[in-house]
Amino acid sequence: MSHPTSTETRLGFLRWYPLDLALVSLAAALSYLAVTSFGPETAPRLLVTFPLALFLPGYALVSVLFPAGERAAQQTATAPTDRRPRGIDTVERLGLAVALSLALGPITVIALPFAGWELEAASVAGGLAAVTIGLAQLGVVRRLRTPAAVRFTVSIRTIRERLIGADGRGVTVSSVVLGIAIVLAVGLLVAAFLFPASAGGYDQLALYSETEEGDLVAGEFPDEVAPGESVPVTIEVENGGDEPREYTVVVQEQMIEGGEVVDSTDHEQIETVVPGGETDDGTYPVAPTAEPGETVRISVLLFEGDPPIGATNEDALEETYFWVTVAEEPAD
Incomplete structure (x- = not known):
């Protein structure tokens, strides 16, 4: 019961x-x-x-x-x-x-x-x-x-x-x-x-690659490209301040030996104005000019206003990069 x-x-x-x-x-x-x-x-x-x-x-x-x-x-x-x-x-x-x-x-x-x-x-x-x-x-x-x-x-x-x-x-x-x-x-x-201490805000720089489905992902760039082949790179700049700012993005191909840059080649200089608190992005092809078999560093440098002559990573507000190797040409 x-x-x-x-x-x-x-x-x-x-x-x-x-x-x-x-x-x-x-x-x-x-x-x-x-x-x-x-x-x-x-x-x-x-x-x-x-x-x-x-x-x-x-x-x-x-x-x-x-x-x-x-x-x-x-x-x-x-x-x-x-x-x-x-x-x-x-x-x-x-x-x-x-x-x-x-x-x-x-x-x-x-x-x-x-x-x-x-x-x-x-x-x-x-x-x-x-x-x-x-x-x-x-x-x-x-x-x-x-x-x-x-x-x-x-x-x-x-x-x-x-x-x-x-x-x-x-x-x-x-x-x-x-x-x-x-x-x-x-x-x-x-x-x-x-009330952040820095009234001017902050700047951010990011690199993205595009998948076959069209999605943007970070850090998935090819390790090797054929001679003359370009790598599409999406560059995003964020203005963390309250006022619009003028930026210049410099894309460099750098040859590194012993941890030091021994040679560099400018590929792109991109000028943009980003409103306060907003981001701006664009996709650009980067074709390494290094000899077959060489590995180079593709550095993207962010500057406010015009960059200095012979700009380096140490001069930039923000920097990011990826490595790529130019493949050996196939034998006849």
Whole structure:
């Protein structure tokens, strides 16, 4: 004979689900949706990036490491057999959340290529959101396995007690100092994003080749070409500033011996004006003039305005290159 399970029994777990970890998981998911929905360099996307990169993953990890709340003074004098998980106070928990988030971010970015994801904003946000949600669920398990009497909880009453102290004596000096340090660190980082030190922005130069399907890919140039054969090269220039800039791109064929350029030949000098915050690209054929059997370096150099006479890689704002060998002529 079967007995119906009451709704209260089925949903009882939700009553015990930690509120802060539920909010962290929800915030991570919403941050990912915002990053993929809003365009780059927009205020909403920038606002959601900060908590996702600087707080949420670390807070979830802290919840796994420290499921218990702060141990009171009278509780610290218990017998050595006390197996209760060590707790930390709220200020320490927030400080560790920021520090661990800064550590988890690079690890997540490094792991993305191994998972087959490209390094772009959507994939990084997705990786951070997945790490946050996964750690938050582990934190839920750890916290629910901790005795309720010592379990870390979030409520208006517990927040007030942690801020002013359960005995009314107020916060400790170390908590105040740590809290101020956290605020200053986050504030300086936000200011660095909003007001970069270099008002002129940055310049970027990239090379692409075209596949048989017509897609542009980086770093897939032929290693060898026949004498007189040209290599189509797509050159992209990005102006990271706010104002239009005039650029000159110089394409050089360089002969290298002992790590030094012993001879160079200019193939192209491309002049372009790129509006602020935009990119410009074009495809140009480059036919090496080296003798058969020689290997040369094709360097692409970016200059603002006119390049100097006898321009070198050291003179350029940005440089990139690839190597190519001119094939031996077939014997008669």
